[in-house]
Amino acid sequence: MAMSEPAASDTQSDGDDAEAIRVEDLHKSFGSLEVLKGVSLTAHKGDVVAIIGGSGSGKSTFLRCINFLETPSSGRIVVNGEEIQMRADGSPVNRRQIERVRTRLGMVFQAFNLWTHRTLLENVIEVPVHVLKVPKDRAIKRAKELLERVGLGDRGDTFPSFLSGGQQQRAAIARALAVDPSVMLFDEPTSALDPELVGEVLTVIRDLAAEGRTMLLVTHEMKFAREVATHVVYLFEGRIEEQGPPAELFGNPKSARLKQFLKTVG
Amino acid sequence: MDLILETLGLAASAELLSLNPPGWGGNLLRGLANSLQIAFGAFGFGLLIGLFGASGKLYGGVVIRDLLAIYTTVIRAVPELVLILILYYVGTDLINKASQMLGYGRVEISGVVAGIWVLGIVQGAYATEVLRGAIKAVPQGQIEAARAFGMPPFMLMRRVTIPAMMSYATPGLANLWLIATKDTALLAIVGFSELTLETRQAAASTRAYFTFFLAAGALYLIVTLFSGAVFARIEKWARRGQPSLRGAHK
Numbered sequence: 001m002a003m004s005e006p007a008a009s010d011t012q013s014d015g016d017d018a019e020a021i022r023v024e025d026l027h028k029s030f031g032s033l034e035v036l037k038g039v040s041l042t043a044h045k046g047d048v049v050a051i052i053g054g055s056g057s058g059k060s061t062f063l064r065c066i067n068f069l070e071t072p073s074s075g076r077i078v079v080n081g082e083e084i085q086m087r088a089d090g091s092p093v094n095r096r097q098i099e100r101v102r103t104r105l106g107m108v109f110q111a112f113n114l115w116t117h118r119t120l121l122e123n124v125i126e127v128p129v130h131v132l133k134v135p136k137d138r139a140i141k142r143a144k145e146l147l148e149r150v151g152l153g154d155r156g157d158t159f160p161s162f163l164s165g166g167q168q169q170r171a172a173i174a175r176a177l178a179v180d181p182s183v184m185l186f187d188e189p190t191s192a193l194d195p196e197l198v199g200e201v202l203t204v205i206r207d208l209a210a211e212g213r214t215m216l217l218v219t220h221e222m223k224f225a226r227e228v229a230t231h232v233v234y235l236f237e238g239r240i241e242e243q244g245p246p247a248e249l250f251g252n253p254k255s256a257r258l259k260q261f262l263k264t265v266g
Numbered sequence: 267m268d269l270i271l272e273t274l275g276l277a278a279s280a281e282l283l284s285l286n287p288p289g290w291g292g293n294l295l296r297g298l299a300n301s302l303q304i305a306f307g308a309f310g311f312g313l314l315i316g317l318f319g320a321s322g323k324l325y326g327g328v329v330i331r332d333l334l335a336i337y338t339t340v341i342r343a344v345p346e347l348v349l350i351l352i353l354y355y356v357g358t359d360l361i362n363k364a365s366q367m368l369g370y371g372r373v374e375i376s377g378v379v380a381g382i383w384v385l386g387i388v389q390g391a392y393a394t395e396v397l398r399g400a401i402k403a404v405p406q407g408q409i410e411a412a413r414a415f416g417m418p419p420f421m422l423m424r425r426v427t428i429p430a431m432m433s434y435a436t437p438g439l440a441n442l443w444l445i446a447t448k449d450t451a452l453l454a455i456v457g458f459s460e461l462t463l464e465t466r467q468a469a470a471s472t473r474a475y476f477t478f479f480l481a482a483g484a485l486y487l488i489v490t491l492f493s494g495a496v497f498a499r500i501e502k503w504a505r506r507g508q509p510s511l512r513g514a515h516k
């Protein structure tokens with residue numbers, strides 16, 4: 001079983017070590033297939049937790065359980081001090097609580113998942129205006145700032161399908177930022193991109209890390225994880241096999257499986 | 267003008283089709299108006315049934331799914347003419363029974379309302395399938411993104427699923443609309459004075475069958491052409507944001 005409280009020491013230098021998210025003993029099975037076998041993880045404000053691991057190790061499932069896109073089988077999830085009420089079978093007690101917590105978790109998907117019938121600006125204001133009930137003019141002003149920030153200031157009126165993957169992913173990051181999330185969840189944000197487009201997306205994420213955004217980042221970009229993460233978690237077959245500060249985990253891995261994994265991904 | 271008609275031997279036809287009595291043109295146009303009114307109502311009613319039907323089939327429990335399967339299967343299996351007879355007589359009979367039980371006596375059921383209800387139920391079965399297919403074609407990721415950002419189910423339907431499925435649904439819905447306009451002709455069998463019945467009456471009274479059926483055909487054609495133009499615009503709007511397919515398959 002994995003340990004909890006991993007990341008505490010990493011953020012104390014900020015003087016802001018309030019807990020942003022805590023997951024305790026998370027289990028998830030699909031039918032008879034147990035995909036998560038008790039994963040615990042805590043991120044404090046400003047932490048960047050990189051989650052690495054082989055394909056099928058349960059990284060996506062872990063992120064998707066946090067915002068209940070998948071219903072966990074058991075465990076505890078606390079976001080910003082608010083514990084999500086679960087029944088014994090892991091199903092949520094209160095749909096509204098889930099919806100409220102979801103608006104605090106900005107998710108960025110591997111396949112971008114922008115709404116293709118809406119322009120970039122419409123994509124970015126959609127949740128603030130309709131879910132969070134922010135006045136439209138204020139949402140538009142903020143959306144324009146965010147698009148500017150991810151380098152798409154002149155593309156607000158363009159529909160997603162007319163843009164490159166890198167541009168779409170940057171717009172998706174702007175959409176996630178628009179809800180001013182407590183924690184951002186990235187699920188392999190650059191894996192669907194052509195190699196020459198990876199850099200522009202990583203640059204945006206690096207900026208967010210530098211400004212102290214709390215994030216959980218599933219990635220196969222090991223160099224990038226080492227550079228931006230405050231804490232790295234290595235998942236193997238639904239368990240945390242090893243975790244620690246990036247320098248230690250990448251520089252001096254202890255588990256044989258992690259050593260092997262790091263060799264294969266270069 | 268008169269001279270041209272005279273030389274073409276169409277003067278008699280023009281007189282028969284004149285909008286004022288003794289011409290029958292006015293009757294034909296009234297019939298057309300009735301047909302369109304019913305087609306419009308039935309299409310709208312069918313769309314509403316279809317939206318609930320598709321949601322029920324996709325997201326409903328076992329009982330709802332089974333009931334909807336019976337509905338769409340039966341309606342699509344039985345010839346429309348038979349359905350119209352059944353729904354019309356059963357429907358009016360039920361309403362009359364109910365009204366008599368409540369002590370109101372027989373009620374006169376308007377042909378337009380009966381037509382809309384009968385054709386609407388038929389349209390609803392087809393619309394359920396058209397919309398179910400369209401909803402399933404919406405990329406799952408877009409629905410998931412909406413859920414991930416805390417959209418409640420009804421808002422998700424309204425803001426994401428319905429607009430995103432429109433481009434997949436419009437061709438099928440355009441077909442349904444055209445079928446609705448033509449199915450109104452079947453209502454002639456229950457004595458409803460839509461375009462086809464008016465045409466038959468005019469033709470029988472004057473023995474000018476060719477003239478009147480040609481005229482009615484032309485009216486149906488105009489409706490079809492006009493509908494085609496309208497749906498082309500709707501489809502263009504629904505496909506906004508999607509690159510043109512032209513060239514994509516070269």
Ligand SMILES: Nc1ncnc2c1ncn2[C@@H]1O[C@H](COP(=O)(O)OP(=O)(O)O)[C@@H](O)[C@H]1O
Nearest residue numbers: 030033035053054055056057058059060061062
């Ligand atoms: N909806 C699902 N139904 C059944 N099995 C699933 C489902 N989603 C994921 N899995 C399985 O769970 C395992 C972990 O998947 P995933 O979390 O996507 O891994 P990763 O993101 O680390 O590649 C895989 O074996 C996958 O086949």
Ligand SMILES: [Mg+2]
Nearest residue numbers: 059060061188
């Ligand atoms: Mg994955």
